[in-house]
Each structure stands twice: as C-alpha cells, then as structure tokens.
Amino acid sequence: MTASTATASRPPSPSRSQHTSASPVPDVVGRLLVRCPDGPGIVSAVSGLLAEFGANIISLDQYSSGPQGGELYQRTEFQLADLPAVRERLEAEIQSRIGRVYGAEWSLSGEAQRKRVAIMVSKTDHCLLDLLWRHRRGELPADVAMVISNHPDLAEEVRQFGVPYFHVPVRNGDKQSTEREHLRLLTGNVDFVVLARYMQIISGEFLHDVGVPVINIHHSFLPAFIGAGPYQKAKDRGVKLIGATAHYVTEDLDEGPIIEQDVVRVSHADSTRDLMRRGADVERQVLARAVTWHAEDRVIRSGNSTIVFT
Template sequence: MESVRAILLGSCRDQKGVVASLSRFIYEHNGNITDADQHRDPEADIFCTRLAWDLDGFRLPRDQISQEFAATALKLGLTWDLHFTDQRPKLSIWVSKQDHCLLDLLGRQRSGDLRAEVGLVISNHADLASIADQFQVPFVHLPITPETRLEQEKKALALLRQYKVNLVVLAKYMQVLSPGFLKVFPHVINIHHSFLPAFPGAGPYHQAFNRGVKIIGATAHYVTQDLDEGPIIEQDVGRVSHRDTVKDLVRKGKDLEKIVLARAVYQHVERRVLVYGNKTVVFD
C-alpha cells in the first residue's frame, strides 16, 4: 500500500531562507521529503511552494502538525494549507442537459484515475438522472427560474453540508451562481467552452465561428463573482478551419472540455494548485 504523505501548499513574500526554514521543520521532526517544487513571481514579489513528505517515521502525530508548524509559518508570513493523501476530497458535480463532462468524470473516478469521491450530482434538469443512477451516485433535481434561484441555492448548500462536499464541479451547468452562494461555498471549478479571456459569457462557439477563428479552446477556472474571470487552472486548444460549421466547433470543443476539466479537477484533488491574487501556480 502507498504510504500516507503530508502535502504543504504555501505562499509568502519572496525572501531569503524560506526553503531552508520549511525543510528544517520537516527534517527536525524526522520527515523524508518526497516531492518539492517552488515558484518565484518577481513582479508580485511572491514565493510559492509545494512540499510533500512521508508520515512514516515522522515524529509529530498528524493532528499536531498544523499547531507545531504555525510558528514557522508566522515567522515567514506564510499563507498555507496542509493536506494528507489518505483524505480523498468529496465532489458534487453540477450539470444541465449535456452529459459528456459528467460521463468523463464519473468514468475516471470509477477507474481510479481520479482519486476523489463523487458524493452527489445536482442538476437544474432531470435529463441526466439515469447516468447518475448507472454510477450509483445520488441525483437531485433542483429546477432553476429567476424567481426560485436563491431558494434553490439554499437547498443546494444544505445538500453540500449533508453530503460533506469539499468541491463543486460545474460540468456544463450553464447557470451563474449568486455572490451569496460563492461567499458561503467558494470552492467551485467551472469549465468554459472557450480559451479565456476570449469569448467569455454565453455562445462562445457562435462568437468564434463569426470571427473565423482557426483555433478553439476550453478553460477550467475557479469560480468568482466576476463571470468567467476566476483564476485559471487549465486550458487547451484545437485547430478548426473555414470548412467547419458551428456544429463542428461544438463537437470538437466537447472533446477539449472533457480533457481540460478532468485535468483541472485532478490537479485540485491532488493538491497541486495554489492560488494567489487572481492567478494560479499548478505544480505538475
């Protein structure tokens, strides 16, 4: 069996001795670093790091690591999160009527390629209930209208608490979440069917077709109150030509959407994404 590791994600003002201080903390408690990565953003004067180490032989019980590390973090001015590899995040996938991203994520989870638990599927339409049933995942239908949106979001938040969900994945949900929802539950990843910042909002394939583009793309990003402007996790592109119709662009785009969303969710659940400002560092 794979040994359990601790993963530290952290960022602070760029300064001398950060790597030495973090390594010393792990070394002094008999830790063996198995993975170390770092990034320096000179324009923002930010240092970012991801450190992983084995818990086998580590002298601190895991429930005491955060408390003991706090003094080191305070000295460095470090913003940090600590995770453990045996704690699998629980996802809620939100969909509307398109099934390609849902099927892809559920298939990856079942095969073990995505080390997370899908606890719940929520949709504003009932069309994809049979897919959730096929994968033995609870499905909840919450119809959305302008008049019922806020009330349905309250119900959704209650379900997220009930199922102890850590991350919401908007897998072609096609609805805009309210600022109130995001204030209570900010851990949301969305897939947008264009290479942002090009063609934000609705109808990006039609926008791309009308501009005669030669490439189309897909972007996975964290959701913020600013539509399609959250920190970008993953992107990819594919070539199109003047012979392609809007339908062709949509067909080719769906393949990109599946791949890009799966990569972004994978990087998140593997604790490889660090956000600072409106940017991300992805330690791949």
C-alpha cells in the first residue's frame, strides 16, 4: 500500500470525531427507524414514548406492506434538546416498549453524528469528483474520511479536496492481500463505503468483515450489456434510454437492494461518446442521491428490496 506523496503526512486512521463540516449541527435532532410486523398501536407507541421524553416530532414517514400480515416501516425525526444526556435511557425504553412488545428492529441516530464514508475508485473520476465537490460545498450530509484506489492516477485531484488518498494496488492478482489492506484502513474508521466506479469484484469475505454497508453505482444496462464497452453495445442495439442504478453490494454481483435509479432518453443521432457523457451525468446524480439518503437514514432494507423515505 502506498499513500499519495501529497497526503502521506495525514494519518491512515482518522479519528471519528474529526469532522470537516463548516457548520456543525446541534446535538438536538434524532432519527428513529423502526421495522416490525404491522398491527394496531405501533405509531402511537412510538409517538407516546418520544413525547414522554419531551421530544417534538418534526417529520414522520411510514409505509405498510399490508395491514394483514404485512410489515410496517417508519422513520421518525424528532427534536430533543438533551438527547445526548438521555440517549442511553431512551434506547433502553425503545427496546423494552417497541422492540420487545412489537418484535421491532430499530435504530436511533443523532443528526450531529455525521456518518463517515470511504470512497473506492479505479481510474474513472466523474462519480468520485462529484461527491468530493458536493462535500466541499456542504451539500453532502456525510464526511469523506478517505479515498482508496487500485491506481495512483487520481491522487493529485483528490489532494485538492484535502482528503487522504491511499493507493492499494492488486499485485499479481492477489486480491486477498489487497482486501486485507482495505480492511486495515476501513475498520473502525467509517460508517459506510461507496464504490464510485471501483472496477474490482468485492469478495463475500470482505463484505462480511468490513461490517458496514457498501453502496455501488453502475449503468442500468446490466444484465443486457455485460462486460467491456457497454455504451458501444447499447449504440449498436439502438437503445432509447440509458440510465444508472445505485444499490447495496451483496455477494450476488450487481443484484443487491436498489436505492435509486434514473434514466435519460437518447436517440439514433447520439454517438457512443454522447451516450457515455450522458450516462456519466446520470450516474453522478443517482449516486449522490443514494449516498445522501443513506447518510440521512432514509433507507430501510427489506430482504433484497428497500424502503426509501425521500
């Protein structure tokens, strides 16, 4: 593993408390995600519990897959001035009165606890640079902890954003050693990972050991145009729509739960280069939305699908 000379002085394991946000958010907003078998009284129980702690609900979204035998998904955003002080007691009450009583899976986070993300990339830069640009402008609700690449090509461009860049090549096809180095950099330092056109297959062992969600972006031609040159194949077939898909990574290649998708219309007059340019545009937008929604706790996974509250 080699770090860019421009960033070699930066620590390889940045502290979780070192955030780069220009305008920190007060520790008063919480987000509660709940998933459980649907039935009467759940929404009331959640609202009543939060009210007992003096919380003011500022946003509540819910979805039921069916009132009889279905599941309820709920995202509640609330304001509570002393959330850090009472959080441990609040979590205990949620588990006792929501988790146990309704068989619910739940998670609680604070808005000020900005998630830390690592971006993995190869040589294609459009998704990476878009995320870094949004982060610098304060438009990405997460902190970019590091960029990891199997090539050194983008080190100088990343340096301009003040983000550590780690070059971890795959030597002689030894992906296991490469993934061990990835885990050394990532473990305990990030809350999720984004594959911003990282052109290596991620192993099931890595996904298990990294212990955080991994988000991928790819063109929506899959599985129709698998392999090299998908835009040329699309041009040859006369496609009328091109698009992109952002999804969680699982051991099944490109078949994980989908977070966001979008398409743009194209025509016979568009060249292969036009398709590539327009495809890059939609990939940037789709990935930025997926990263934002994940960072804001707007996504609940349900098997191989997702519930996304936008």
